[in-house]
Amino acid sequence: MGARFEELAWRETPIGAISLRRRRDPALDAEVYEVKLDDEYLMSSAFPVAEIELARLGLAPLSGEALDVVVGGLGLGYTARTALEDPRVRSMLVVEAIEDVIDWHRLDLLPFAAGLAADPRTRFVRADFFAAVADAGLDPDEPGRRFHAVLLDVDHSPRQVLHPSHAPFYTTEGLRRLAALLHPEGVFALWSNDPPDPAFQRTLTEVFPTSVAHVVRFPNPLQGREAANTVYVARR
Template identity: 35%
Template sequence: MRTELGRVSGPHGEVALWRRTGDDGTVVTELVVDGVFAMDDVDTSTERALATEALARVEGGDLAVLVGGLGLGWTAAAVLRAPGVAEVVVVELEDALLEWAAAGLLPGLPSLADPRLDLVAGDVACAFAPDRYDVVLLDVDNGPDFLVHGSNAGLYGASGLARALGAVRPGGVLAIWSADPSPTLLGRLADLPGAVAAEQLVLPVEREGRVFEYAVLLVRRK
């Protein structure tokens, strides 16, 4: 059984939220953008790893974290559960997702009651204030090699990445989720001015009898 929870057409295209129940009673929420499958919560391990792996590489407390892309809320929720986090700013381009979050429809973030959480509508590239955050997490698209929105390409280019890393305080971490391992993106991160310890974590996930390799790419600002 599949039920449409919401559908909105806006300046960035159509966004639809679906919920389906499998034969075993498992409930799955699915996000579709312009008719293209964007994500679901069959397995949320890599979205959560984006947060936990980045935060594990940062020392200290009272951490400020910027999350680019709300999705179904799993990355933001993982940040809020981590010790030492004082502020979480989530920037989301699609107003509909913010409305569905407020209505409690996002499974990863069913409540917005945490006072540390701030949901902001807009383009995350406009939130890259210099030296503002300890951690910047980007999951605005499927990565540089399979974009849902072509307009996101600039975020994965050298200048976009430099601005993202510039928003990280010295010693902080920039982390990016990708639907596939991307040696090209890893090379760009390693070549950024002020970048150290660039790495790519390949995260295999089994779905429907197949193994998919997702990736989290991380770089520290020295």
């Protein structure tokens, strides 16, 4: 058994101090990895169910082979790692704003995401996902490039954004820019910590012919109750 608490990485960034911590949780009898932005928790390895389902639910509607996928927001790597488990994925572009987060994976600091950086299908792009969508596109080497799926997990929810500059993305205009980067019948999938938001669902339907809000439930033994996140899946 290692130390009860260890800070594996820390760096000041334009949006705050981001840190990666590992601690022993006696209630779970497991090592837990956590990402914090200043004093705010962004992600924990204790409850990765919805991040995993973001990839599974986002890729499930797609047919055919040789899929090109974007993961917006790398975090602990659960969504990206799960996407690579789908043999149909030909390439995966991971768009992450903070270089340090990418380095966590290059340095194999996260055992459950082992192999993510080394997989030849993976390509990291250090960029602001939202600024890229509003500008030339998600692939800096190929402006306007289209993808079969975009899986996004950056903000807490469309209403609880980490930075005010993200908010325009969740409007009709912002989602139309994203839709233009998808192949016909391509999928946009979004993780949210909040219950399904009827107003945001209406915005999705203004841009995408079909959209579904999946409620992903999982046990939370620390609180002695069931918890839930939302995964929105919209198809062009």
